[in-house]
Amino acid sequence: MAKHTAYALLATFIAIPAFAADARITADERAKLLKYLHDSQAEFLASLDGVTDAQWRWKPTPEKWSVAETAEHIAISEDFLFDLGTKKAMSTATDPEWEAKTKGKTELLERALVNRTRKVQAPEPLKPGGITMTRDQVIARFQVARARTIQFAETTELPLREHITAGPFPVFDPLNAYHFVLYIPLHNLRHNQQIAEVKATPGYPK
Numbered sequence: 001m002a003k004h005t006a007y008a009l010l011a012t013f014i015a016i017p018a019f020a021a022d023a024r025i026t027a028d029e030r031a032k033l034l035k036y037l038h039d040s041q042a043e044f045l046a047s048l049d050g051v052t053d054a055q056w057r058w059k060p061t062p063e064k065w066s067v068a069e070t071a072e073h074i075a076i077s078e079d080f081l082f083d084l085g086t087k088k089a090m091s092t093a094t095d096p097e098w099e100a101k102t103k104g105k106t107e108l109l110e111r112a113l114v115n116r117t118r119k120v121q122a123p124e125p126l127k128p129g130g131i132t133m134t135r136d137q138v139i140a141r142f143q144v145a146r147a148r149t150i151q152f153a154e155t156t157e158l159p160l161r162e163h164i165t166a167g168p169f170p171v172f173d174p175l176n177a178y179h180f181v182l183y184i185p186l187h188n189l190r191h192n193q194q195i196a197e198v199k200a201t202p203g204y205p206k
Contacts, residue, residue: 034150043189044192070195073122077187078149085181089176098162109179149181
């Protein structure tokens with residue numbers, strides 16, 4: 001009887017499915033994301049404060065971006081990346097192997113995106129097509145987009161981490177929906193450095 005009872009208990013434990021990890025972002029991930037969003041926003045807006053029209057349009061070389069082009073790229077990219085995370089990625093089927101496929105990607109993005117020793121080409125939709133906005137227009141567009149991103153980061157309970165897809169830079173693929181939202185402020189910080197580099201270049205208008 002004891003032997004049969006032991007087999008019955010073993011069968012019960014085997015039949016119990018393992019619980020999958022929670023695909024919603026953790027409290028720590030939310031806090032980190034919000035800090036990045038607020039810090040990158042403050043730094044970006046401070047970098048444009050007092051920039052004159054001459055400084056806005058000045059290019060270090062014909063091939064390098066001006067402050068204007070860099071700032072426009074930041075503002076336009078926010079919508080692009082937000083849609084990648086909240087629309088494209090979230091429209092994919094949930095992936096049961098999301099943990100294994102995206103392991104270490106958060107740390108990779110945090111290291112790589114803010115490291116400007118390695119230059120990369122912007123994807124075609126995000127390349128500047130000349131200067132199309134004034135400084136005030138860029139700031140207005142950026143602030144609207146950033147307010148939406150912050151509101152989403154503060155409130156979302158979606159299972160962002162189990163929806164994965166390819167992004168604009170294949171070296172990082174695949175990323176999950178959370179990663180694309182995290183990409184926004186890290187990308188912002190990267191290009192804040194670029195604005196600082198332009199301003200520190202000899203010949204930048206006084």
